[in-house]
Amino acid sequence: MRKPVIAGNWKMYKTRGEAVAFIEELKPRIANVEHCDVIVAPPFTALAEAAQTAKGSKVGIAAQDVHWDAEGAHTGDVSPGMLLDAGCSHVIIGHSERRHDHGETDEQVNRKLKAALAAGLTPIVCVGETLEEREGGQTQKVLERQFLGGFAGLTPPEFSRIMMAYEPVWAIGTGRTATPELAAESHAFLRNLARRQFGDEQANAVRILYGGSVKPQNVAGLMAQEEIDGALVGGASLSVESFLAIINYPSA
Ligand code: 13P
Numbered sequence: 637m638r639k640p641v642i643a644g645n646w647k648m649y650k651t652r653g654e655a656v657a658f659i660e661e662l663k664p665r666i667a668n669v670e671h672c673d674v675i676v677a678p679p680f681t682a683l684a685e686a687a688q689t690a691k692g693s694k695v696g697i698a699a700q701d702v703h704w705d706a707e708g709a710h711t712g713d714v715s716p717g718m719l720l721d722a723g724c725s726h727v728i729i730g731h732s733e734r735r736h737d738h739g740e741t742d743e744q745v746n747r748k749l750k751a752a753l754a755a756g757l758t759p760i761v762c763v764g765e766t767l768e769e770r771e772g773g774q775t776q777k778v779l780e781r782q783f784l785g786g787f788a789g790l791t792p793p794e795f796s797r798i799m800m801a802y803e804p805v806w807a808i809g810t811g812r813t814a815t816p817e818l819a820a821e822s823h824a825f826l827r828n829l830a831r832r833q834f835g836d837e838q839a840n841a842v843r844i845l846y847g848g849s850v851k852p853q854n855v856a857g858l859m860a861q862e863e864i865d866g867a868l869v870g871g872a873s874l875s876v877e878s879f880l881a882i883i884n885y886p887s888a
Contacts, residue, residue, distance in 0.1 A: 638843050640859065641799060641866030642883045643675040643698065643760065644873025645728060645847070655682035656689045661876045663693040671886055672866065675760075676873065677728055680714055687723025698726035698760060701734055704747035716755030726758045728868075730786060732805045742785025749786060753794050760799045760868065761786055762847070763826070767806035776825055783829045792834045800844045801868040802826060807848025809870060816857045816864070819846045823863035852881035856888040 650658065655678045666674055677698035678686045687697040699722075703713035719727055729752060730745035745761065752759045763782040765775045779802075787795065802822050807814050814822075823844045831839035846858055847868030858864050872878045881888070 638841065638865045640672040641675065641843055641845055642672050642879075642885075643677065643726075643801075643845060643866065643868050644879050645677045645698075645700065645731070645868055645870050646679060646874060647700070647733070647870060648679055649874055650678055650682055652682045652685045655686045658876055659686055659689040659693075659695055662695060662880070663690070665876070665880055666694050666883060669694060669883060672883065674883055675726055676879075677726070683719070683722040683724060691723070696725045697723055698728055699724045700728050700731065702727045702729065702748050702752055702757070704744075704751035706751075716751050716757055719757060720755055724757060726760055726799075727752050728760045728762065728801075730782070731762045732764055732803055732808060736805075742782055745782075745786040746788050749798070750789070750794075753790075753797060758797060758799065760801055760845070762801045762803050762868070764803040764805050764808075764848070770804065770806060775822065779822060779825060780829060783826060784833075787833065790834070792838050795830070795834045795838050796841060798842065799866075800826060800842060801847050802844055803847035803868060805848075809849070811849050813849040813851070813854050813858075814846070816861045819858060820861040820863040823861070823865075827863065850882065852878055852885075852888065855882045855885040859885050 675696040675698050677700050699719045729748045734740045749759050765778040769778045804814050827839050843865040845866040845868045846864050850867040850869045851872045
């Protein structure tokens, strides 16, 4: 059985104080949560204090991006070792906002992924098609390209240490969630790619999260799909109440 994951991607929201206050409030309220792993991804500036606050609790801390080099002349970038030093356990790689705002390529995603793995971080690798690609019937072609490019050269044991997130770009921040069936179809397609590249064991074990307008009202329907192993939540992860309602989806 794959243990579900509920992860909040805070994007460019929350100061250090806001991040600490959120985690302080969340910690006791998820102390008895056993049915899923809980992760939040604060912005770089709040990572160290967020991780300090989360220490010893059930809240895992993810960064939102990483550079592949250990150090160097890369203005504005942050290395895997720096993320570990800040207390991160996870890192989101290849989010569509990185791909679109910063022109990130599958090859760069691959380099980041390998560096994160080498450092001992758990990568959460995002893939997903745009509206234009979906309407043009290109969804599977795009997912395959992102998968094969992003995961190129990985060994099965390396692949076993990653999580994936399927985030259709047209569903991010739009309030337009993919239907559970539509999302599950892409998840199954991604799992089959994993089967082909890395074998049955890895494909059956890899956790694939869905992201794109996940809310307290729609999370249970998504999570009811066998293929959907968790949620990567943007806007609805910014308030403790709505994030908790999502975490507590089995009792929704
Ligand atoms: P929203 O939940 O705000 O649509 O964002 C999804 C997302 O991009 C999570 O990484």
